[in-house]
Amino acid sequence: MRSWISAVAGAVALMGVAVPARADTDIKFALDWKFEGPSAPYFVAIDKGFYKAEGLNVTIDSGPGSVAGIARIAAGTYPLGFFDINSLVKFRDQNPDKGVKAVLMVYDKPPFAIVTLTKTGIAKPKDLEGKVLGAPAPDGAYAQWKAFVKENGIEAEKVKIENVGFPVREPMLADGKVDAITGFSFSSYFNLMQKGIKPDEIKVMLMADYGLVLYGNAVVVNETWAKANPKAVEGFVRATIKGIAYTVANPEDAIKSVMKRNETGDEKVELARLKMAIKDNIATEWVTANGIGGIDRDRMTKAIEQIAVTYDFKGPKPAAVDIFVSDYLPPAAERKLK
Incomplete structure (x- = not known):
């Protein structure tokens, strides 16, 4: 019997019948707002195949703002999203049982x-x-x-x-x-x-x-989902970094990935908006020197202290590590702007 099974298996192999490939991991990603110029890196990562190369099938939805958006990540409606890290600090204070953390800083300076x-x-x-x-x-x-x-x-x-x-x-x-x-x-x-x-x-x-040391928007993840899918998070972060780097180097081409999905928008306006975000928020001096996606821990600690000026914490002020984890980032050499 074993020899018969082996013979059949060999015949199938010779006939060139392929074993089905491993299915891509589906990821629903939520933006904080509309499909505008600054959202280009994520659409570039789709169109250039950066997510696909990581075994990810990513779909992107517009969002209602950071406060409501972070709640959706916490609820598991979306595993990953792009939201204001200062709103995340407050959300975690108000919902200590909800696991959401930032894994990739995008706006080194907030807008x-x-x-x-x-x-x-x-x-x-x-x-x-x-x-x-x-x-x-x-x-x-x-x-x-x-x-x-x-x-x-x-x-x-x-x-x-x-x-x-x-x-x-x-x-x-x-x-x-x-x-x-x-x-x-x-x-x-x-x-x-x-x-x-x-x-x-x-x-x-x-x-x-003018004195604010706060960070801006970051990619945030549902912690339960991340623990179950660490390779998917790593792949998403790595592919998104590639999308950011390409967008910074090629904004005129990158904006086309946005306009394919925003037919009512004005390409000249959205390109100018994207270039403003690149200059003021994304490709800062710190990012140019240290690479895309990370943070300065001391600065994050100072930022949390600055948040306390405008917000009364219900519990102890969090540490930087409670808000942002660098576990999913590739090595700094792979995060340099070209």
């Missing part, structure tokens, strides 16, 4: 900004005194206001805060109904341009350039 127009005369943070600041209450940039005030010696009582809705934030600034707004630099800047404001009339003050 949190104060945006104004040159005609207001606001050229530096102290100039906000005596002015009206339009700030949506749930805005990620406005969440840093107290720390920004502290770092820049602003007398907060001299700044009138007006709670405005997200859709009317830039229109109110353009119409002179507020003197400045809080927002993401690469969102508010281009929203104002679409309102007819010329680039040289727009003043963007990145909070990271």
